[in-house]
Amino acid sequence: MSLDKATVARIAHLARIKVPEAEQESLAGExxxxxxxxxxxxxxxxxGVAPMSSVLxxxxxxxxxxxxxxxxxxxxxxNAPDAAEHFFSVPKVVE
Amino acid sequence: MASNLTHLSMSEALSGLKDKQFTxxxxxxxHVRAIEAARPLNAFIVETPELALExxxxxxxxxxxxxxxxxxxxxxxxxxxxxxEGVQTTAASNIxxxxxxxxxxxxxxxxxxxxxxxxxxxxxDEFAMGSANITSAFGPVISPWSKPSKGADGKVTFDRQLVxxxxxxGSAAAVSAxxxxxxTATDTGGSIRQPASFxxxxxxxxxxxxxxxxxxxxxxxxxDQAGPMTRTVRDAAIMLRxxxxxxxxxxxxxxVAVPDFAAAMTGDIRGLRVxxxxxxxxxxxxxxxxxxxxxxxxxLKAAGAVPVEISLPHTKYALPxxxxxxxxxxxxxLARYDGVRFGQRVEGKDLADMYANxxxxxxxxxxxxxxxxxxxxxxxxxxxxYYLKAQKVRARIAEDFTKAYEQCDVILTPTAPSTAFxxxxxxxxxxxxxxxxxxxxxxxLAGIPGISVPAGLASDGLPLGLxxxxxxxxEETLFRVAGVIEQAAGPQPLPPFAA
Numbered sequence: 001m002s003l004d005k006a007t008v009a010r011i012a013h014l015a016r017i018k019v020p021e022a023e024q025e026s027l028a029g030e031x032x033x034x035x036x037x038x039x040x041x042x043x044x045x046x047x048g049v050a051p052m053s054s055v056l057x058x059x060x061x062x063x064x065x066x067x068x069x070x071x072x073x074x075x076x077x078x079n080a081p082d083a084a085e086h087f088f089s090v091p092k093v094v095e
Numbered sequence: 096m097a098s099n100l101t102h103l104s105m106s107e108a109l110s111g112l113k114d115k116q117f118t119x120x121x122x123x124x125x126h127v128r129a130i131e132a133a134r135p136l137n138a139f140i141v142e143t144p145e146l147a148l149e150x151x152x153x154x155x156x157x158x159x160x161x162x163x164x165x166x167x168x169x170x171x172x173x174x175x176x177x178x179x180e181g182v183q184t185t186a187a188s189n190i191x192x193x194x195x196x197x198x199x200x201x202x203x204x205x206x207x208x209x210x211x212x213x214x215x216x217x218x219x220d221e222f223a224m225g226s227a228n229i230t231s232a233f234g235p236v237i238s239p240w241s242k243p244s245k246g247a248d249g250k251v252t253f254d255r256q257l258v259x260x261x262x263x264x265g266s267a268a269a270v271s272a273x274x275x276x277x278x279t280a281t282d283t284g285g286s287i288r289q290p291a292s293f294x295x296x297x298x299x300x301x302x303x304x305x306x307x308x309x310x311x312x313x314x315x316x317x318x319d320q321a322g323p324m325t326r327t328v329r330d331a332a333i334m335l336r337x338x339x340x341x342x343x344x345x346x347x348x349x350x351v352a353v354p355d356f357a358a359a360m361t362g363d364i365r366g367l368r369v370x371x372x373x374x375x376x377x378x379x380x381x382x383x384x385x386x387x388x389x390x391x392x393x394x395l396k397a398a399g400a401v402p403v404e405i406s407l408p409h410t411k412y413a414l415p416x417x418x419x420x421x422x423x424x425x426x427x428x429l430a431r432y433d434g435v436r437f438g439q440r441v442e443g444k445d446l447a448d449m450y451a452n453x454x455x456x457x458x459x460x461x462x463x464x465x466x467x468x469x470x471x472x473x474x475x476x477x478x479x480x481y482y483l484k485a486q487k488v489r490a491r492i493a494e495d496f497t498k499a500y501e502q503c504d505v506i507l508t509p510t511a512p513s514t515a516f517x518x519x520x521x522x523x524x525x526x527x528x529x530x531x532x533x534x535x536x537x538x539x540l541a542g543i544p545g546i547s548v549p550a551g552l553a554s555d556g557l558p559l560g561l562x563x564x565x566x567x568x569x570e571e572t573l574f575r576v577a578g579v580i581e582q583a584a585g586p587q588p589l590p591p592f593a594a
Contacts, residue, residue: 008467015426015470016433016447017463018455027467030525034468037526038415038481044488051486052493054317055303055542055567060346075197079437088435091446 003032100125101273101594105169105330106357108276112158112168119158119168123151123212126170129594130214130274135255136237136592138268140175141183142215150212157210166337167210172269172278175216176223177203177321178310182213186312187231188221190438190457200310201342202279202321209337214275217265221459222429223286223314226531227521228264230461235518236264239272239590240294243556255592257515257557260290260531266324267294273594277325277334281311283318284417285511285535288547291324292510292560295549295587297331297577298324300535302568303542304349305335307342315424316347318417318539326587328548328577332356335570351568359571360578365399367576370503374410375534377512383553384509391507391550391561394583395576403503407495412488413537414529419472419485420540425462426469432457464525493541496564505572506564508534510547514557534562544570548577549587558587 005024008031012019019027077083082090100122103111111117127144147170154168178184178196185191203213220230228236238259243251259268263280267290270278280287282300291298299322306321313319323334336356342348371392376385392402434440434453441456443449458466472481499506512533521528538545544567547560561580565573 007471011467011471011474012451014474015466016430016450016454017458017466018448018451019463027464030464031468031471034418034525035471035481038419038485041412041415041419041484041488044409044412044491046484046487046491049487049490051483052490053486054347055493056347056349061343063343072197077436078197079194081434081438081440090435091443091449093446 003028003035101129103276104327105276105325105333106327108169113163115158119151119154119212120148122168123147123170126214126275133272133274133592133594136239136268136272137234138218138236138265138272138274139172139215140185140187140218140233140265143182143213146182147212147214150207154210154212164208164210165333166206168212169210169277170212170214170275171206172215172217172266172275173203173213174219174263174266174279174281176219176281176312177279178312179203179213179216182216184216184312185232186222187219187233188457188459188462189232190432190453192232192439194437198310201307201344202311202338205340206279206337211337217269217278219265220262221462222312222425223262223281223283224425224461224465225261226285226289226528227258227516227518228261229258229518229522230459232459236268237518238294238515239268239592240515240557241591243591256517258293258518260293260515262286263290263324267291267296270294270296270324270326271590272592277323277330279321279338280324281319281321282539283314283421284539285532287322287324288535288545288560288562289511289531291547293515293558294590295558296324296326297328297546297548298322299331299335299546299570299573300538300544301335301339301570302349302544304347305339305544305568305570307340307345307348309342309344313428315421316428317424318421328574328581329357329360331546332360332574349568354571356570356574359575361575362579362582364395364576364579367400367505368403368503369395369400370405370499370506371402372405372407372410372499372506372508374407375508377533380512383559384512387550387553387559387561388507388509391580394580395507397583398579405499405502405506407499407537409488409491409495410537413492413540414533416485416488416492416540417532417536418468418529419481420489422465422469423473423482424469426466426473429462429466489540492537496541496543500566505576508562508564510534510560510562514553514555514559538564543567544573546573546577548580550580550584552588
C-alpha cells in the first residue's frame, strides 16, 4: 500500500491543516515511509490480546455531577484572539 | 561563597539556607545573573527575575520565622509546557505565542506551595515532540557540553553546536550549566531521561499517575508524565516528592501516598536482583554504550546486587507502537488549537478555512507530521489495522515487564543509544531521530518509572547515562540503586560552559 497525494489531501482536510498542493507529494513520501516502518507490528501475534488504552487497570474516577468551578467569564475569554462581550467571535457560519 | 552559590546541589542549598549561610534572595540573584550570562544557550523562553525575587523574599521571611517549607528558596526552571498563572506558556509553538494562562498547573502549584522559586520558563521541542530540542518555535537550545578539539597551536577549543537532547532540552541545559538547582520536565517517550543522559544530569520519569497532568499542555495523554531534572539523585528525590501527589482534577492521577523518596537512599542494595534485558543489545550499538552498561553492572555487583539476564521479547516493537499511539493521541489533543478560544488565529474565507490556515501557520513541521500520521491511523478504514493493532502490541510490551519483574527487582539499561549529536544531524530522517528513544519508550508504554543517572564520560568527552526501570510506584528502589551508581561513578565533571 502506498500513500498518494489524494490521501494526503484527505488527511490534511480531516486534520484541518492546509497543505499546499506543491507540498503534498513530498509529505506523501514522508508519511508513507513512516507507515511502512510501523507495519512491522504485523509480525506480532496479538490474537486474543485486549487493546491497552491506559496503563491503569481501573475505570476512570467519577465525580458528582455538580457545578464546581466557573463564574469568571473575563478569565475565560482573556486569551481569545477575537472576543466580544464574553463571546468567542468566529467568521459567519450560517448564511 | 557568593560566587559558588550556583554550584551547590539542591540539598546543600537547603542546608545553607537553614543555617543562614546565605539568603534565598542571594541564592536567587546568583542564578538570575547566571541566566543572563548564559543567554547564548537559548535555554529560557521567558525569564521571570522579578517574580523569583519576590518568591525568594517570602522564603527568607519564612526562614526568619522558623517556618521554612521543604523547598523554600530553591531556584527552579519550569519547562514551558507547564501552565503558569500570569506567565506566558507556549509549548514552544507559534500557535500559543502570547498565551497567558489564567490558572496554575498542579505540579507548579505544588512546587510553589513548598517554597520553590521560579526563574523562568524553559525552552523545549514544540509540544514536546522531538529528541534534540531543534523543533522549538523559539530556536534550538544549545548544549553547555561540546567536544573538545585541539587546534594547530595546541589550544583546546569548544565548538558549541551540540543538542542537549529533547524534548526537555531547556531543562537539561539549564540544570547542567548551573542556571537553576532543578527543573521540571515531562517525558512522553524519553523526554526527561534522554536529555539527562546527554548533559550528565539526573532525570526521573515517575510512574504514570504519580504527578498530576492537570495544567500541563497535553501531547499524548496515556504516556505523558512530569518529573524533575537535577544534578544529584538526592535532589531528584527531594523535588519529586514536592511535585507528586493525588489530584482530583486529573482523572488518571493515582490516589497513592507519596513516600519520602530521599529516605529510601540507604545505599544498601545487597541481594537486589538487577535485570539485564538481552534485547537491549541492539544492532550497531556503539562499543562505548556497551562499555558503560557493563561498568554499571560491575558497580552494582560490587555493592552486593545480583545481575539476572532477563528477556523483554517485544522491545523492538516499542518504537513503532509508540509512533502510532502517541501521534494518534496528539492529533486528538491538538484539535483544540483552532484559533477560536486562545492562541494565534489566521483569518480565512470562512470558518473551516480559518481553522486550516491557523493550524498550517501555527504548527511547525514535526508537529504537523505527527498530527497527520495520527489522523490517518485513527481514520475510518485504518483504525483497526494501525491504532487497534498498536494498542494490542502495547499490551504485549507491558506484559513483558510484568513477567520480567517476577525474576528481578529493577532493570538496568543504557539510557540512549549514543552521546549528544550536532544540531542539524538526523534532521532529514525522522526515523533516525526517533531511534534516540529506543531504550526509553518502553517505560512510557508500560507506565513504569525510569531514571537516568550520569555514568561518566564517553571517549568523545561527552556524558552518558544509565537507565534504571522499576515496578509501578516503586520509585524508592530506583532512588536507592541510582544513589549507588552515582556514588560509584564519582563526581561528574562540569560542562565546558557553566555559570
